[in-house]
Amino acid sequence: MKTLLPPGSDESRELAKRYGYDQWLVDRFLAYVPEVQEFLAKMERIPTQYIRVNTLKTSPEELQKRLGAKGFVLHPTRLAEVLSVSVSPMSVGATTEYLLGQYYVQDLSSCMAVDALDVKENIQVLDIAAAPGGKTTMIAQKMQNTGSIIALEPSAVRARSMSFNLARCGVSNTCILQHSGEEIGKLGLTFDRVLLDAPCSCEGVIAKDMTRKTSHEPADVEFCSNKQESLIAAAAAAVKPGGVLVYSTCSFAPEENEAVVNSLLQKRTDVSIEPIEFGASGLTEFQGIMFAESMNNTRRLYPHLHDTTGFYIAKLRFD
């Protein structure tokens, strides 16, 4: 889908200048991000750090006790296996517990996408664009290493890095295939659950990478949107009847989110959007373009409202 560019205003010019963004990006934020001033201010602050407990190896209570003894201050979140970190006397990626695979440094938003996948033991799961493996290892722990996970990752470097994470976390039910998502059909397999955390423009992680305030252009959003439309169609073709596809991105752009899901709804009549509890409702309209009413079942996570990285999640059930 072509990137839509709302007209500029004095407000967007002033905000773009104050926070160092390209103006076209702020023009767009004003059209789809609630409470933009608070949002832009939040993006200037260090984001909350989260760790996800690897229940293949320990429990949240036990890990909280161990890291607490080292001076970490951890807090429960909406997900039982995810803890937020308010005080860390050392890097969270350098503790013995981390090296032993007892936890994974992972944002709450990305864990929410796995939570929406509704994984059970002894099922078949496909994880598209899987590296570095945070979501894959979380799926594996929810499955208690039963069933099977096929993780697709086209990049050899990223696949290698992912293999270290799978090993560290003690995952034994997963294999990595060096394929792109569009090649799923060649495998001739179908799955109970498919996770497509699609490559995106990463608007949601600006707080972690400030270069993104000015490093991408409207054409990049369009490029991602087109790629995502072909990926979601391929992913949908791999879901068994009764199965679930979770589509997610770390972008706020409607062209990369609601428009992509809407493109699938227009192609397939056997799919419905299931509600997700946490987050703000997905958009049903953007710049005069209408999306399906059920798009309000999808979820947008905003840093200033939900204390996560910016994220979008849609849970799709197939008849």
Added chain:
Amino acid sequence: MIESLKFRELTREELTTLNRALDKWGVFEFFKDKAVVIAEGTPKKVCLISADIRHILLKFEPEYAGLVIGELQKGFAPSLQGADVFASKTKSTKYYVTVNENAVQLVLYGRDLMGDSITLASEELDENQLVIILNPRKEAIGVGRTRFAGKSITQKGRITVTTLADAGSYLRDEG
């Protein structure tokens, strides 16, 4: 491009070698109902897998699969991941040495073990024997090889166990 792995079932001879090793490490019973395959290469790797991915491995030659629990050459040598599984499931103590908290960080930097830092080791251990290195919580932090036998393993002032693999390598190798 990272190399695809060729997976296959174990031969009868390989299975015998593996079963003997699992018995030695005190995890034969745990592995009785588990699926393992061989990833070809030099050395051959033994991979713990879920039963459901067996047919996928044999059909698609993935870049990586399952959990590599060790290598098979003349005998079986546990990997760090294997050591982790074994330590969490075994009731045996013979081939496991426990170190004090001060030594844990040193092991995670790949350093060898001084006898002073070993708080528990079987007196039945021989020289040149593979051992799994445990922290005080009995979690595997490394794999090593003894330089001495019996009580000499805990002698003061000398390195008595060579560290062959340690959990710190996840950071060093990935970086």
